[in-house]
Amino acid sequence: MTYFLRTFDQDDSPFLALPIFPNRSFRHSALFVNVDSGIEKPQDLAGKTVGEFALWGHDPGVWMKGVLAEEYGVTPDRMRWVIGGTNHPIPAFDWIPQPVPDGIEIRRTEGDQTLSAMLEAGEIDALLSVDVPQPLIDGSTKKIRRLFVDYESVERDYYRRTGIFPMMHIVAIRRDLAQVPGLAQSVYRAFNQAKDIVQERFRAGAAKQHMAVITPWFSELFAANRALLGEDWWPYGLDANRKAVDTFLRYHHEQGLSKRLLTSEDVFVPGPAGTV
Incomplete structure:
Protein backbone atom coordinates (compact mmCIF):
# COMPACT_ATOMS: atom_id res chain seq x y z
CA MET A 1 0.00 0.00 0.00
CA ARG A 24 -4.09 -8.58 5.12
CA SER A 25 -2.82 -9.00 8.64
CA PHE A 26 -3.61 -7.59 12.04
CA ARG A 27 -0.46 -5.81 13.15
CA HIS A 28 -0.41 -5.55 16.93
CA SER A 29 1.62 -8.77 16.66
CA ALA A 30 4.32 -6.90 14.69
CA LEU A 31 5.62 -5.07 17.79
CA PHE A 32 8.49 -6.75 19.65
CA VAL A 33 10.40 -5.59 22.74
CA ASN A 34 13.53 -6.46 24.65
CA VAL A 35 12.44 -7.90 28.00
CA ASP A 36 14.92 -5.67 29.85
CA SER A 37 13.76 -2.46 28.15
CA GLY A 38 11.15 -1.60 30.77
CA ILE A 39 8.41 -1.62 28.12
CA GLU A 40 5.31 -3.26 29.54
CA LYS A 41 2.60 -1.24 27.80
CA PRO A 42 2.42 0.89 24.64
CA GLN A 43 2.88 4.17 26.51
CA ASP A 44 6.30 2.92 27.70
CA LEU A 45 7.60 3.25 24.11
CA ALA A 46 7.93 7.01 24.62
CA GLY A 47 11.60 7.95 24.80
CA LYS A 48 12.73 4.53 23.53
CA THR A 49 14.73 3.47 20.48
CA VAL A 50 12.63 1.46 18.05
CA GLY A 51 13.77 -0.46 15.00
CA GLU A 52 11.67 -0.52 11.85
CA PHE A 53 11.98 -2.93 8.97
CA ALA A 54 13.23 -1.60 5.61
CA LEU A 55 12.17 2.05 5.65
CA TRP A 56 10.32 4.70 7.58
CA GLY A 57 6.75 3.61 6.99
CA HIS A 58 6.52 0.03 5.75
CA ASP A 59 2.90 -1.07 5.82
CA PRO A 60 2.84 -2.61 9.33
CA GLY A 61 4.73 0.47 10.50
CA VAL A 62 2.12 2.82 9.08
CA TRP A 63 -0.70 0.85 10.69
CA MET A 64 0.87 0.50 14.13
CA LYS A 65 2.27 4.02 14.36
CA GLY A 66 -1.25 5.20 13.63
CA VAL A 67 -2.75 2.88 16.25
CA LEU A 68 -0.14 3.84 18.84
CA ALA A 69 -0.86 7.53 18.30
CA GLU A 70 -4.63 7.25 18.07
CA GLU A 71 -5.33 4.69 20.79
CA TYR A 72 -2.40 5.08 23.19
CA GLY A 73 -1.24 8.67 22.70
CA VAL A 74 2.30 7.71 21.64
CA THR A 75 3.21 9.63 18.48
CA PRO A 76 6.22 8.66 16.33
CA ASP A 77 8.18 11.79 17.29
CA ARG A 78 8.37 10.52 20.87
CA MET A 79 10.63 7.64 19.81
CA ARG A 80 14.01 7.31 18.11
CA TRP A 81 14.06 5.13 15.01
CA VAL A 82 16.59 2.74 13.49
CA ILE A 83 15.87 1.44 9.99
CA GLY A 84 17.26 -1.81 8.61
CA GLY A 85 16.70 -5.49 7.95
CA THR A 86 15.19 -7.65 10.67
CA ASN A 87 16.97 -10.96 10.17
CA HIS A 88 19.30 -10.03 7.29
CA PRO A 89 21.07 -6.77 6.43
CA ILE A 90 19.33 -4.90 3.62
CA PRO A 91 20.49 -1.80 1.75
CA ALA A 92 18.45 1.38 1.71
CA PHE A 93 15.70 1.24 -0.90
CA ASP A 94 16.50 3.56 -3.80
CA TRP A 95 13.42 2.94 -5.94
CA ILE A 96 10.73 4.81 -4.00
CA PRO A 97 10.52 8.21 -2.33
CA GLN A 98 11.40 8.06 1.36
CA PRO A 99 10.14 11.25 3.00
CA VAL A 100 10.78 11.73 6.70
CA PRO A 101 8.85 14.50 8.49
CA ASP A 102 10.53 17.14 10.61
CA GLY A 103 11.01 16.19 14.23
CA ILE A 104 11.61 12.48 13.56
CA GLU A 105 15.02 11.11 14.63
CA ILE A 106 16.11 8.33 12.26
CA ARG A 107 19.33 6.49 11.52
CA ARG A 108 20.08 3.37 9.51
CA THR A 109 21.78 0.19 10.57
CA GLU A 110 25.41 -0.12 9.49
CA GLY A 111 27.37 -2.93 7.86
CA ASP A 112 26.07 -6.36 8.80
CA GLN A 113 23.85 -5.16 11.65
CA THR A 114 20.36 -6.62 11.90
CA LEU A 115 17.49 -5.29 13.94
CA SER A 116 16.85 -8.71 15.41
CA ALA A 117 20.38 -8.95 16.81
CA MET A 118 20.24 -5.35 18.03
CA LEU A 119 16.96 -6.04 19.84
CA GLU A 120 18.32 -9.17 21.49
CA ALA A 121 21.45 -7.29 22.60
CA GLY A 122 19.45 -4.36 23.96
CA GLU A 123 20.93 -1.92 21.42
CA ILE A 124 17.36 -1.03 20.50
CA ASP A 125 14.43 -1.30 22.89
CA ALA A 126 11.68 -2.38 20.51
CA LEU A 127 11.08 -3.45 16.94
CA LEU A 128 8.25 -2.83 14.50
CA SER A 129 8.58 -5.36 11.72
CA VAL A 130 6.70 -7.39 9.17
CA ASP A 131 9.34 -10.09 9.77
CA VAL A 132 9.36 -11.94 13.08
CA PRO A 133 12.82 -11.98 14.71
CA GLN A 134 14.38 -15.34 13.93
CA PRO A 135 15.49 -16.03 17.53
CA LEU A 136 11.86 -15.77 18.61
CA ILE A 137 10.81 -18.26 15.93
CA ASP A 138 13.65 -20.59 16.88
CA GLY A 139 12.95 -20.33 20.59
CA SER A 140 16.63 -19.52 21.07
CA THR A 141 16.19 -16.27 23.00
CA LYS A 142 14.76 -15.19 26.33
CA LYS A 143 15.38 -11.53 25.56
CA ILE A 144 12.66 -10.90 22.95
CA ARG A 145 8.89 -11.02 23.33
CA ARG A 146 5.92 -9.35 21.73
CA LEU A 147 4.71 -6.13 23.30
CA PHE A 148 1.15 -7.47 23.20
CA VAL A 149 1.77 -10.94 24.61
CA ASP A 150 -1.82 -12.04 24.02
CA TYR A 151 -1.90 -10.29 20.68
CA GLU A 152 -4.76 -12.37 19.28
CA SER A 153 -7.15 -11.13 21.95
CA VAL A 154 -5.97 -7.54 21.42
CA GLU A 155 -6.41 -7.81 17.65
CA ARG A 156 -9.85 -9.39 17.93
CA ASP A 157 -10.91 -6.60 20.29
CA TYR A 158 -9.53 -4.05 17.83
CA TYR A 159 -11.67 -5.52 15.06
CA ARG A 160 -14.79 -5.60 17.26
CA ARG A 161 -14.34 -1.93 18.11
CA THR A 162 -13.28 -0.61 14.71
CA GLY A 163 -14.40 -3.07 12.05
CA ILE A 164 -10.92 -2.71 10.48
CA PHE A 165 -9.07 -5.73 9.09
CA PRO A 166 -5.81 -4.05 8.01
Whole structure:
Protein backbone atom coordinates (compact mmCIF):
# COMPACT_ATOMS: atom_id res chain seq x y z
CA MET A 1 0.00 0.00 0.00
CA THR A 2 2.66 2.53 0.96
CA TYR A 3 4.78 1.91 -2.14
CA PHE A 4 1.69 2.50 -4.28
CA LEU A 5 0.58 5.61 -2.39
CA ARG A 6 3.99 7.27 -2.58
CA THR A 7 3.63 7.45 -6.37
CA PHE A 8 0.84 10.00 -5.93
CA ASP A 9 3.38 12.64 -4.94
CA GLN A 10 4.72 12.45 -8.50
CA ASP A 11 3.34 14.78 -11.15
CA ASP A 12 2.33 11.83 -13.32
CA SER A 13 1.45 9.04 -10.87
CA PRO A 14 1.21 5.97 -13.12
CA PHE A 15 -1.32 3.77 -11.32
CA LEU A 16 -4.82 3.57 -9.93
CA ALA A 17 -6.01 0.91 -7.52
CA LEU A 18 -8.67 -1.74 -7.71
CA PRO A 19 -10.33 -2.61 -4.37
CA ILE A 20 -8.65 -6.02 -4.29
CA PHE A 21 -6.59 -6.80 -1.19
CA PRO A 22 -4.55 -10.00 -1.57
CA ASN A 23 -2.70 -9.54 1.72
CA ARG A 24 -4.09 -8.58 5.12
CA SER A 25 -2.82 -9.00 8.64
CA PHE A 26 -3.61 -7.59 12.04
CA ARG A 27 -0.46 -5.81 13.15
CA HIS A 28 -0.41 -5.55 16.93
CA SER A 29 1.62 -8.77 16.66
CA ALA A 30 4.32 -6.90 14.69
CA LEU A 31 5.62 -5.07 17.79
CA PHE A 32 8.49 -6.75 19.65
CA VAL A 33 10.40 -5.59 22.74
CA ASN A 34 13.53 -6.46 24.65
CA VAL A 35 12.44 -7.90 28.00
CA ASP A 36 14.92 -5.67 29.85
CA SER A 37 13.76 -2.46 28.15
CA GLY A 38 11.15 -1.60 30.77
CA ILE A 39 8.41 -1.62 28.12
CA GLU A 40 5.31 -3.26 29.54
CA LYS A 41 2.60 -1.24 27.80
CA PRO A 42 2.42 0.89 24.64
CA GLN A 43 2.88 4.17 26.51
CA ASP A 44 6.30 2.92 27.70
CA LEU A 45 7.60 3.25 24.11
CA ALA A 46 7.93 7.01 24.62
CA GLY A 47 11.60 7.95 24.80
CA LYS A 48 12.73 4.53 23.53
CA THR A 49 14.73 3.47 20.48
CA VAL A 50 12.63 1.46 18.05
CA GLY A 51 13.77 -0.46 15.00
CA GLU A 52 11.67 -0.52 11.85
CA PHE A 53 11.98 -2.93 8.97
CA ALA A 54 13.23 -1.60 5.61
CA LEU A 55 12.17 2.05 5.65
CA TRP A 56 10.32 4.70 7.58
CA GLY A 57 6.75 3.61 6.99
CA HIS A 58 6.52 0.03 5.75
CA ASP A 59 2.90 -1.07 5.82
CA PRO A 60 2.84 -2.61 9.33
CA GLY A 61 4.73 0.47 10.50
CA VAL A 62 2.12 2.82 9.08
CA TRP A 63 -0.70 0.85 10.69
CA MET A 64 0.87 0.50 14.13
CA LYS A 65 2.27 4.02 14.36
CA GLY A 66 -1.25 5.20 13.63
CA VAL A 67 -2.75 2.88 16.25
CA LEU A 68 -0.14 3.84 18.84
CA ALA A 69 -0.86 7.53 18.30
CA GLU A 70 -4.63 7.25 18.07
CA GLU A 71 -5.33 4.69 20.79
CA TYR A 72 -2.40 5.08 23.19
CA GLY A 73 -1.24 8.67 22.70
CA VAL A 74 2.30 7.71 21.64
CA THR A 75 3.21 9.63 18.48
CA PRO A 76 6.22 8.66 16.33
CA ASP A 77 8.18 11.79 17.29
CA ARG A 78 8.37 10.52 20.87
CA MET A 79 10.63 7.64 19.81
CA ARG A 80 14.01 7.31 18.11
CA TRP A 81 14.06 5.13 15.01
CA VAL A 82 16.59 2.74 13.49
CA ILE A 83 15.87 1.44 9.99
CA GLY A 84 17.26 -1.81 8.61
CA GLY A 85 16.70 -5.49 7.95
CA THR A 86 15.19 -7.65 10.67
CA ASN A 87 16.97 -10.96 10.17
CA HIS A 88 19.30 -10.03 7.29
CA PRO A 89 21.07 -6.77 6.43
CA ILE A 90 19.33 -4.90 3.62
CA PRO A 91 20.49 -1.80 1.75
CA ALA A 92 18.45 1.38 1.71
CA PHE A 93 15.70 1.24 -0.90
CA ASP A 94 16.50 3.56 -3.80
CA TRP A 95 13.42 2.94 -5.94
CA ILE A 96 10.73 4.81 -4.00
CA PRO A 97 10.52 8.21 -2.33
CA GLN A 98 11.40 8.06 1.36
CA PRO A 99 10.14 11.25 3.00
CA VAL A 100 10.78 11.73 6.70
CA PRO A 101 8.85 14.50 8.49
CA ASP A 102 10.53 17.14 10.61
CA GLY A 103 11.01 16.19 14.23
CA ILE A 104 11.61 12.48 13.56
CA GLU A 105 15.02 11.11 14.63
CA ILE A 106 16.11 8.33 12.26
CA ARG A 107 19.33 6.49 11.52
CA ARG A 108 20.08 3.37 9.51
CA THR A 109 21.78 0.19 10.57
CA GLU A 110 25.41 -0.12 9.49
CA GLY A 111 27.37 -2.93 7.86
CA ASP A 112 26.07 -6.36 8.80
CA GLN A 113 23.85 -5.16 11.65
CA THR A 114 20.36 -6.62 11.90
CA LEU A 115 17.49 -5.29 13.94
CA SER A 116 16.85 -8.71 15.41
CA ALA A 117 20.38 -8.95 16.81
CA MET A 118 20.24 -5.35 18.03
CA LEU A 119 16.96 -6.04 19.84
CA GLU A 120 18.32 -9.17 21.49
CA ALA A 121 21.45 -7.29 22.60
CA GLY A 122 19.45 -4.36 23.96
CA GLU A 123 20.93 -1.92 21.42
CA ILE A 124 17.36 -1.03 20.50
CA ASP A 125 14.43 -1.30 22.89
CA ALA A 126 11.68 -2.38 20.51
CA LEU A 127 11.08 -3.45 16.94
CA LEU A 128 8.25 -2.83 14.50
CA SER A 129 8.58 -5.36 11.72
CA VAL A 130 6.70 -7.39 9.17
CA ASP A 131 9.34 -10.09 9.77
CA VAL A 132 9.36 -11.94 13.08
CA PRO A 133 12.82 -11.98 14.71
CA GLN A 134 14.38 -15.34 13.93
CA PRO A 135 15.49 -16.03 17.53
CA LEU A 136 11.86 -15.77 18.61
CA ILE A 137 10.81 -18.26 15.93
CA ASP A 138 13.65 -20.59 16.88
CA GLY A 139 12.95 -20.33 20.59
CA SER A 140 16.63 -19.52 21.07
CA THR A 141 16.19 -16.27 23.00
CA LYS A 142 14.76 -15.19 26.33
CA LYS A 143 15.38 -11.53 25.56
CA ILE A 144 12.66 -10.90 22.95
CA ARG A 145 8.89 -11.02 23.33
CA ARG A 146 5.92 -9.35 21.73
CA LEU A 147 4.71 -6.13 23.30
CA PHE A 148 1.15 -7.47 23.20
CA VAL A 149 1.77 -10.94 24.61
CA ASP A 150 -1.82 -12.04 24.02
CA TYR A 151 -1.90 -10.29 20.68
CA GLU A 152 -4.76 -12.37 19.28
CA SER A 153 -7.15 -11.13 21.95
CA VAL A 154 -5.97 -7.54 21.42
CA GLU A 155 -6.41 -7.81 17.65
CA ARG A 156 -9.85 -9.39 17.93
CA ASP A 157 -10.91 -6.60 20.29
CA TYR A 158 -9.53 -4.05 17.83
CA TYR A 159 -11.67 -5.52 15.06
CA ARG A 160 -14.79 -5.60 17.26
CA ARG A 161 -14.34 -1.93 18.11
CA THR A 162 -13.28 -0.61 14.71
CA GLY A 163 -14.40 -3.07 12.05
CA ILE A 164 -10.92 -2.71 10.48
CA PHE A 165 -9.07 -5.73 9.09
CA PRO A 166 -5.81 -4.05 8.01
CA MET A 167 -4.72 -4.56 4.43
CA MET A 168 -1.07 -4.60 3.37
CA HIS A 169 -1.20 -5.06 -0.39
CA ILE A 170 -3.43 -3.80 -3.17
CA VAL A 171 -3.88 -4.53 -6.86
CA ALA A 172 -3.02 -1.61 -9.14
CA ILE A 173 -3.60 -0.98 -12.82
CA ARG A 174 -1.93 1.47 -15.18
CA ARG A 175 -3.96 4.63 -15.64
CA ASP A 176 -4.06 4.25 -19.41
CA LEU A 177 -5.35 0.69 -19.14
CA ALA A 178 -7.97 1.79 -16.62
CA GLN A 179 -9.56 3.75 -19.47
CA VAL A 180 -10.11 0.63 -21.61
CA PRO A 181 -13.85 -0.11 -21.43
CA GLY A 182 -14.61 -3.09 -19.21
CA LEU A 183 -10.99 -4.02 -18.47
CA ALA A 184 -10.87 -2.93 -14.81
CA GLN A 185 -14.27 -4.50 -14.20
CA SER A 186 -13.10 -7.81 -15.71
CA VAL A 187 -9.98 -7.88 -13.53
CA TYR A 188 -12.04 -7.10 -10.46
CA ARG A 189 -14.57 -9.84 -11.25
CA ALA A 190 -11.81 -12.39 -11.86
CA PHE A 191 -10.15 -11.72 -8.50
CA ASN A 192 -13.54 -11.90 -6.78
CA GLN A 193 -14.36 -15.21 -8.41
CA ALA A 194 -11.00 -16.64 -7.34
CA LYS A 195 -11.56 -15.50 -3.77
CA ASP A 196 -15.08 -16.92 -3.73
CA ILE A 197 -13.75 -20.33 -4.79
CA VAL A 198 -11.24 -20.38 -1.93
CA GLN A 199 -13.75 -19.17 0.67
CA GLU A 200 -16.30 -21.77 -0.40
CA ARG A 201 -13.65 -24.47 -0.16
CA PHE A 202 -13.05 -23.52 3.47
CA ARG A 203 -16.79 -23.41 4.20
CA ALA A 204 -17.32 -26.85 2.67
CA GLY A 205 -14.27 -28.21 4.50
CA ALA A 206 -15.95 -27.52 7.84
CA ALA A 207 -18.24 -30.51 7.24
CA LYS A 208 -15.26 -32.85 7.52
CA GLN A 209 -13.35 -30.84 10.12
CA HIS A 210 -10.98 -29.47 7.48
CA MET A 211 -9.07 -32.71 7.07
CA ALA A 212 -7.37 -31.26 3.98
CA VAL A 213 -5.68 -28.56 6.09
CA ILE A 214 -2.52 -29.76 7.81
CA THR A 215 -3.20 -27.72 10.95
CA PRO A 216 -4.84 -29.45 13.94
CA TRP A 217 -7.86 -27.73 15.52
CA PHE A 218 -8.18 -25.53 12.46
CA SER A 219 -11.97 -25.97 12.40
CA GLU A 220 -12.32 -24.31 15.80
CA LEU A 221 -10.23 -21.36 14.63
CA PHE A 222 -12.20 -21.13 11.39
CA ALA A 223 -15.50 -21.13 13.28
CA ALA A 224 -14.30 -18.41 15.66
CA ASN A 225 -13.08 -16.26 12.79
CA ARG A 226 -16.28 -16.78 10.84
CA ALA A 227 -18.35 -15.75 13.85
CA LEU A 228 -16.32 -12.56 14.28
CA LEU A 229 -15.56 -11.57 10.68
CA GLY A 230 -18.68 -12.84 8.94
CA GLU A 231 -19.33 -14.99 5.89
CA ASP A 232 -17.12 -12.83 3.66
CA TRP A 233 -14.19 -12.57 6.01
CA TRP A 234 -11.81 -11.22 3.32
CA PRO A 235 -13.95 -8.66 1.50
CA TYR A 236 -13.06 -6.92 -1.74
CA GLY A 237 -14.80 -3.81 -2.98
CA LEU A 238 -14.54 -0.26 -1.75
CA ASP A 239 -17.84 -0.14 0.12
CA ALA A 240 -16.79 -2.98 2.44
CA ASN A 241 -13.30 -1.55 2.97
CA ARG A 242 -13.73 2.21 2.93
CA LYS A 243 -13.15 2.73 6.66
CA ALA A 244 -9.95 0.68 6.64
CA VAL A 245 -8.68 2.34 3.46
CA ASP A 246 -9.50 5.86 4.66
CA THR A 247 -7.81 5.13 7.99
CA PHE A 248 -4.64 3.99 6.25
CA LEU A 249 -4.72 7.07 3.97
CA ARG A 250 -5.04 9.32 7.02
CA TYR A 251 -2.21 7.59 8.86
CA HIS A 252 -0.04 7.81 5.74
CA HIS A 253 -0.56 11.57 5.57
CA GLU A 254 -0.17 12.14 9.31
CA GLN A 255 3.18 10.32 9.24
CA GLY A 256 4.52 12.54 6.46
CA LEU A 257 4.41 9.88 3.76
CA SER A 258 1.85 11.67 1.56
CA LYS A 259 2.06 15.38 0.87
CA ARG A 260 -1.72 15.70 0.93
CA LEU A 261 -4.51 13.71 2.49
CA LEU A 262 -5.57 11.35 -0.27
CA THR A 263 -9.12 10.05 -0.52
CA SER A 264 -10.45 6.77 -1.82
CA GLU A 265 -11.72 8.67 -4.85
CA ASP A 266 -8.15 9.83 -5.57
CA VAL A 267 -6.59 6.38 -5.62
CA PHE A 268 -9.22 3.94 -6.94
CA VAL A 269 -10.43 3.39 -10.47
CA PRO A 270 -13.72 5.30 -10.80
CA GLY A 271 -16.88 3.46 -11.66
CA PRO A 272 -18.14 -0.04 -10.85
CA ALA A 273 -14.75 -1.69 -10.36
CA GLY A 274 -13.85 0.83 -7.71
CA THR A 275 -17.16 1.01 -5.91
CA VAL A 276 -18.65 -2.49 -5.93
